[in-house]
Amino acid sequence: MTKPVVVGVDGSPSSLDAVGAASHEAAIRGAELRLVHAFGRSSSHLPAGGPPWNPSGAGVRELLDGTLAAAERRARAVAPEMGITRDVTVGEPLVVLEIASRTASLVVVGSRGLGAFSSLLLGSVSGHLAAHACCPVLVVRGRPDPAGPVLLAVDASPASEEAVRFAFTEASLRGADLTGLHVCRTGSPDVYDGPADPPFVTYDETRLREHAERVLDAALAGPRETHPDVTVARRPVAGRVRHTLIEASADAQLLVVGARGRGGFRGLLLGSVSQAVLHHAQCPVAVVRHRGEDPATEGGERDHP
Template sequence: MTKPVVAGVDGSPSSLHAVEAASHEAAVRGAQLRLVHAFGRSSSHLPAGGPPWNPAGTGVRELLDGTLAAAERRARGVAPEVDITRDVTVGEPLTVLEIASRSASLVVVGSRGLGAFSSLLLGSTSGHLAAHGRCPVLVVRGRPRPAGPVLLAVDDSSASEEAVRFAFTEASLRGADLTALHVCRPGSPDVYDGPADPPFVTYDETHLREHAGRVLDTALAGREERHPDVTVVRRPVVGRVRHTLIDASADAQLLVVGARGRGGFRGLLLGSVSQAVLHHAQCPVAVVRHRGEGPGTAEGGEGDHP
């Protein structure tokens, strides 16, 4: 049986957009949609009159019912056939979503929210969810281009295998092309073993692009045969990672990135690049964590340098 798709709900416009995206994802997967609302003692958006940790308190139950009912209406407007459940949980939202991800195929959240959700994917919390989530996390932001491709940020390590697999599956489910992008940064340790980016070194851009092309070939090997319905475009690029990803996202319906890796994507969603992508990507972003790493081992990396 397909695991459910989980949507984080707080009643904000951003979370309602996330609910719509989650409903579509559940429909194409043939999965159940689980609407999750979490609140704790610090939830500033709960009304006065009852303890905020007690759903039976005055005004609280009505607020929660209204929030979840509105979310369900938005979901059914997208995919009326999807089976929907509601879940109100006491707890810190990141912890609740982390726990929910253990039995989900996908967690979908907005990029902005209310109360305890307001910083859900900003700052260090983005790294927390990417590092500790047990399934891919879809952050709904920007303006997706329905006719655009799924954009895959390809890494040159085994940690990106899950991201590659997820991107091919998404492209197949969406009936979209897949653009596989690898950015080779001048001074990358993969192609240069000397001091970091010394001013007197002249880089052979042709050599760097050839290296990026080999990385793409290795990462995609065997995947195209398994997904003959997906048209793949390879994009070996020389440049800065964050700028390249943000620019490329303008024409995409989804950007897929791995949460760990080496080379130009090291620490992609745990450092400076993560902030750039989550704040400035022009389409939704799917974060796929490497399953081979324990939740407590993911650490911030270098990101790309300005």
């Protein structure tokens, strides 16, 4: 049985956009949609008359009914026949979503929210959810090009294999092309050509392109054979990682990244690259964590692309 798609709901316009995206994801997977609303114990957005541990208290039920009813209407508009469940619980939203991810195929959140969700993508919180969730996390933002490709950020690390598989599956489900993008930083030892310090370093352009193409070939070869229906384009680029990803996302319907990586993508959710992508990408971003890693012990170097 296909695991459900979980979406965080708080009544904000951003969360309703997330519900719409989650409904589409559930429909193409043949999965159930699970609407999750969490009351943080110190949440300030609760109405007067009902304590946060009593969702049936005065005023609270009206809030829930309105918020969840609006979310369900949005979902039905996308997929009228889809199975939908409502889950209202007490707890910090990020903790609740992290727990929900253990039995989900995908967790979907908006880029801005209300109350306890308002900081969802501010600072390290977004990195915490994306790096610790037990399934991929889709952050709905920007204005995706519905005719654009699924854009996959490719690096050379084994930890990125889950992201590659997810991107191919997503492209297949969506009937979309896939573009594998590898950003080869000009400071990489693979392309460095001579002892000098920036900005006086010279680079062998042929070696740079050959290196990038090897990375793309190695990452895309296996999934390409198992997904013959997906048209794949390779895009080797030399430059700065975050700027390249943000610029390329303008023509994509989805950007897929791994939670950790090597080279230009190392520490993607732990430093400036993650914040740039999650705050400024021009299309939704799916973050896929390597399941062989222990979330409690994850580390990584801060990128300075």
